[in-house]
Amino acid sequence: MRADLERLSAEIESFYEEVRDLPVTPRLDPAQIRQRLSERYDFTRPVELSELLPAVADLLRAGIVHVTHPRYFGLFNPSVTAAGIVADGLAAAYNPQLAASSHAPAGVELERHVLRYLSSRLGFDPDTTAASFTSGGAEANHSAVVAALAVRVPGFVEGGLRAAPAPPVLVLSSEAHDSFRKAAQLSGLGREAVRVVATADDLTLDPGAVRAVLRAERANGRAPFLLVATAGTTAAGVIDHLLALVEVAREQGVWLHVDAAWGGAAVLSRRLRPHLAGIELADSVTWDAHKWLSVPMGAGMFFCRHPEAVARAFGLGETSYMPGAVAGTPDPYATTMQWSRRLIGLKVFMTVAALGEAGLEAVVNAMAEMGEELRRRLAAAGFRIVNVTPLPLACFTHPRLERGEVGASEVAARVQAAGRAWISSARIGNATDVLRACITSFRTTEADLDVLVDEVSRAMAG
Numbered sequence: 001m002r003a004d005l006e007r008l009s010a011e012i013e014s015f016y017e018e019v020r021d022l023p024v025t026p027r028l029d030p031a032q033i034r035q036r037l038s039e040r041y042d043f044t045r046p047v048e049l050s051e052l053l054p055a056v057a058d059l060l061r062a063g064i065v066h067v068t069h070p071r072y073f074g075l076f077n078p079s080v081t082a083a084g085i086v087a088d089g090l091a092a093a094y095n096p097q098l099a100a101s102s103h104a105p106a107g108v109e110l111e112r113h114v115l116r117y118l119s120s121r122l123g124f125d126p127d128t129t130a131a132s133f134t135s136g137g138a139e140a141n142h143s144a145v146v147a148a149l150a151v152r153v154p155g156f157v158e159g160g161l162r163a164a165p166a167p168p169v170l171v172l173s174s175e176a177h178d179s180f181r182k183a184a185q186l187s188g189l190g191r192e193a194v195r196v197v198a199t200a201d202d203l204t205l206d207p208g209a210v211r212a213v214l215r216a217e218r219a220n221g222r223a224p225f226l227l228v229a230t231a232g233t234t235a236a237g238v239i240d241h242l243l244a245l246v247e248v249a250r251e252q253g254v255w256l257h258v259d260a261a262w263g264g265a266a267v268l269s270r271r272l273r274p275h276l277a278g279i280e281l282a283d284s285v286t287w288d289a290h291k292w293l294s295v296p297m298g299a300g301m302f303f304c305r306h307p308e309a310v311a312r313a314f315g316l317g318e319t320s321y322m323p324g325a326v327a328g329t330p331d332p333y334a335t336t337m338q339w340s341r342r343l344i345g346l347k348v349f350m351t352v353a354a355l356g357e358a359g360l361e362a363v364v365n366a367m368a369e370m371g372e373e374l375r376r377r378l379a380a381a382g383f384r385i386v387n388v389t390p391l392p393l394a395c396f397t398h399p400r401l402e403r404g405e406v407g408a409s410e411v412a413a414r415v416q417a418a419g420r421a422w423i424s425s426a427r428i429g430n431a432t433d434v435l436r437a438c439i440t441s442f443r444t445t446e447a448d449l450d451v452l453v454d455e456v457s458r459a460m461a462g
């Protein structure tokens with residue numbers, strides 16, 4: 001095994017030396033990848049790992065968008081640290097089973113320890129918060145929907161939605177993440193249970209409009225049970241007015257969930273924390289470690305101040321074969337969506353421990369500062385920033401885009417095809433297509449920003 005692990009570490013090391021000079025965009029298309037795979041692997045003969053490793057690494061180098069590239073300005077997918085890579089290796093090697101606490105007490109406690117710390121950073125009381133790792137933000141948002149259903153819709157856990165005295169509805173903004181629509185489909189609420197409230201001009205949820213929608217729904221015989229606010233929208237990084245929405249939710253008796261999948265990391269920065277004021281009063285929060293916390297994929301987090309709701313939503317009472325519970329430690333299978341679970345939280349634990357509180361804050365601040373630099377450079381090059389956020393995400397347009405001489409998605413595609421940087425286009429507010437660039441890597445430098453602005457300007461010119 002040693003030789004294989006040494007080859008692995010050499011491969012990872014050389015990838016990180018070279019990634020800055022690799023094209024960000026895949027050079028192989030799916031047909032070419034499929035062809036390579038079917039030529040080489042029919043699985044009839046075993047292939048030496050020493051041969052497989054470099055072949056798979058080659059395929060990955062040529063066949064993915066390199067989200068760890070310092071000029072990937074994309075969809076919240078981070079660069080990762082050595083701590084995260086090492087932790088994922090350890091989790092794979094020891095393969096602890098976290099479904100039941102008694103099977104992996106050290107795993108469960110490692111996760112609990114870091115979740116308690118992050119709960120307190122959110123402003124939640126770690127002693128009364130139910131917190132868990134999820135596969136990502138979508139699972140965390142889905143968890144919020146079912147936890148809220150379990151306690152806000154009478155009879156739901158036993159009788160399902162059929163038992164609801166009035167049809168439950170879920171209220172969110174047009175900028176909220178689409179995973180809530182999916183959760184509505186999967187939970188049996190159905191898409192028609194989702195009420196979309198139009199946003200104000202600055203793309204935030206208007207608390208007055210939310211109040212009016214909640215009242216109108218009730219007047220029409222329906223039962224709003226959940227209000228979703230977003231701290232850092234996916235398209236534009238906009239933070240809703242959390243304090244005002246907390247007030248509306250309390251007054252109207254609905255559960256408030258704050259989706260801070262990306263923006264949650266801002267609580268780690270004293271400079272940015274005030275922008276998330278009110279998050280500590282939410283009923284539940286989604287926060288992805290695999291976004292701004294720079295942890296490898298597959299690490300979302302769900303925080304809920306109502307452990308009894310979580311126990312009701314996910315608990316089963318007796319099961320036929322699971323080991324008995326450990327006193328004082330809820331079994332993850334009975335408090336979350338998953339059953340057999342990997343040690344998701346180790347990469348979060350090790351990343352947080354390796355950086356330390358000051359290190360975490362420095363990374364968050366440095367990336368926010370890079371976002372400011374990006375906005376300055378774009379403005380200087382004749383682009384107009386259209387989103388208002390302290391977070392490092394710029395949505396921008398240009399007179400040529402506004403006159404319709406070229407489309408935002410066309411410009412983004414040209415930038416991607418050139419391969420020196422990766423940006424996307426996004427539709428925000430009243431169907432405006434804009435360019436979107438997010439600082440996702442702690443390795444991004446000002447020189448990388450210059451390359452990006454050059455590339456976008458060139459793509460804009462045709």
Ligand SMILES: *Cc1c(COP(=O)(O)O)cnc(C)c1O
Binds near residue numbers: 136141230262
């Ligand atoms: C990314 C994102 C999600 C979905 O999270 P995944 O980790 O991709 O499952 C949900 N909400 C917001 C605001 C996001 O940015």
